[in-house]
Structures are given as C-alpha cells and as structure tokens.
Amino acid sequence: MLSERLSKLRNENNKTQKQVADYLKITRPAYTAYERGTRQPDYETLQKLADYFNTTTDDLLGRETNDQGKEKSAEELIEDPQLGLWFKEGKRSSAANRQKALDFLKYLEEQEKDRKPGDKQ
Numbered sequence: 001m002l003s004e005r006l007s008k009l010r011n012e013n014n015k016t017q018k019q020v021a022d023y024l025k026i027t028r029p030a031y032t033a034y035e036r037g038t039r040q041p042d043y044e045t046l047q048k049l050a051d052y053f054n055t056t057t058d059d060l061l062g063r064e065t066n067d068q069g070k071e072k073s074a075e076e077l078i079e080d081p082q083l084g085l086w087f088k089e090g091k092r093s094s095a096a097n098r099q100k101a102l103d104f105l106k107y108l109e110e111q112e113k114d115r116k117p118g119d120k121q
Contacts, residue, residue: 001062003037009053009060010035023052 010020021031024045033039041049050057093101 002040002060003035005060005062006049007035009055013053020049020052024048 006020010017017031017035018028021028024031026045030039034041046057046060050060053060
C-alpha cells in the first residue's frame with residue numbers, strides 16, 4: 001500500500017524520484033526501493049514523506065480515518081445558536097449559493113489542517 005501511495009503522490013505532484021530522494025537526503029535507488037516495496041522507510045522518513053506530499057502518515061499507510069469526530073463537529077456547528085440560524089436560513093438559498101457556502105467551508109477546513117497549535121487564526 002505504501003509503495004503504491006508514494007508512486008501515486010509523486011506522479012500527482014509532478015515530481016521525479018530524484019527530487020523526492022534529494023528532499024529526503026537519500027539516494028534515488030533507496031527511494032525507488034520504497035516505491036517498489038522492497039524497502040520500508042523508518043518513522044522519521046515516513047514523517048518527512050508525509051510533509052513533502054502535504055498529507056498524513058495514516059494516509060501514506062492507507063489507514064482509515066475515523067469520521068465520527070467530523071460528524072460530531074458538524075452537529076455542534078448546527079447546534080451553535082449563531083451558526084445554527086444560518087444553516088436553517090441556508091435551506092432557502094439557491095443551490096448555487098449553497099454550493100458556494102459549502103466550498104467556503106471546505107476552504108476553511110483546509111486552512112485549519114495547516115494550522116499548528118498556537119498559530120493565530
């Protein structure tokens with residue numbers, strides 16, 4: 001799974017094996033072994049790969065994520081007195097405006113992913 005994910009991410013990001021290897025400060029053949037599955041990266045290298053491809057180590061390893069936390073967060077948003085009213089009023093909006101709102105919420109979610117504890121919002 002890891003080997004397939006690395007190859008896919010590298011190709012999606014238009015990177016060569018040499019570019020990734022240089023970032024990791026290893027040889028190209030060593031990185032190629034990761035993509036072939038004949039060698040496994042250590043934990044530190046796995047973290048570097050996740051950072052390089054802007055993903056998580058769980059994603060690289062093909063682990064499922066638990067969406068329960070996300071659902072609970074959405075429920076909490078709807079129950080919030082200020083936001084809940086907006087959600088209720090949003091039902092009367094046009095489909096185009098609802099899509100714009102959804103796109104904006106996805107944008108905000110992406111911004112939060114990159115935020116580290118202690119960063120200003």
